[in-house]
Amino acid sequence: MHNLITIFASEIETMVKYDILKLNNQLCFPIYVASREIIQGYNKYFGDLDITYPQYLVLMVLWEDDEMTVNNIGKRLHLDSGTLTPLFKRMEIKGLITRNRCRQDERTVRICLTDKGKQLKEEAVKIPPQLAKDLTLSEDEIGVLKRLIYKLINKE
Amino acid sequence: MHNLITIFASEIETMVKYDILKLNNQLCFPIYVASREIIQGYNKYFGDLDITYPQYLVLMVLWEDDEMTVNNIGKRLHLDSGTLTPLFKRMEIKGLITRNRCRQDERTVRICLTDKGKQLKEEAVKIPPQLAKDLTLSEDEIGVLKRLIYKLINKE
DNA sequence: AGTTATTAAATTGTGCACAATCAAATTTTT
């Protein structure tokens, strides 16, 4: 009897110990999946705009405040120059932005929207509503989710 | 006076129209940031394990069910063979898994853990608690967030 | 049996993401 209890207890312990490694118990994994699914959702609606999701994020930053440095855009999007420099070069080739060094401080590079980049805003504004209708969450749930996710990333 | 109201109304309209393009109003952007921050968090604790987050996910799947096909692992992780094939090759080189074609159906490849891959579980089990302590969310908030995120990705 | 369709991986090519390093300009300190 004592033996039986011992075995049973140890099995429980083993189960609990490794449960944290089960995919369905993770918080991180579904966030990782959600992020990629969202980007795929955007790609579906970008269609003929010929931009990627990170490029769309850069445009959103610039539509709010044009003429920003690489550094400032990076801070806003939590991305470093190793990611942004080649991304900006691709956007420059597409004619969406310009890149120019500042006179005052030759280290900094100023990113500006071209007219084409500005005009894209009119098409872009149609996209979020299309994505929204694919969501299975209610308005309230979206609000709660948004608040919790922001709390998660603003931990510093 | 009529003119004033008109201008005012149109400004309101413009503001509302483009508000959905502001970064801070987005749901998608913080999820995208959270995903990357979580992966960085894992990298911090992987240390000498010499694995990446996607490789860690594959290991988690195999620790739950060893001997799975490329296809099944892909379904579990929402990843396709274009991502997984080179990833498995890197894991094979590191000696974490083996890759073998099935006799019954030569199209499918069976992925199995090596002893080294199985042993990694002992180190891996220490990681989630370390990450958990970096979180600023309460137990309840984590529960709610997990439920909402799962609801978001299981829409089909 | 022979053709067609389907399925499973692999391959190819592009675009992030990021750690680590480097180079140049600026600021701070002595």
Add this chain to the structure above:
DNA sequence: AAAAATTTGATTGTGCACAATTTAATAACT
């Protein structure tokens, strides 16, 4: 002013992600 530290971006190299295509094997159909 000269030396040291800091800041800003660019560069290099590795590893995902994923769309699109290809190859090979199996299943379905006539």
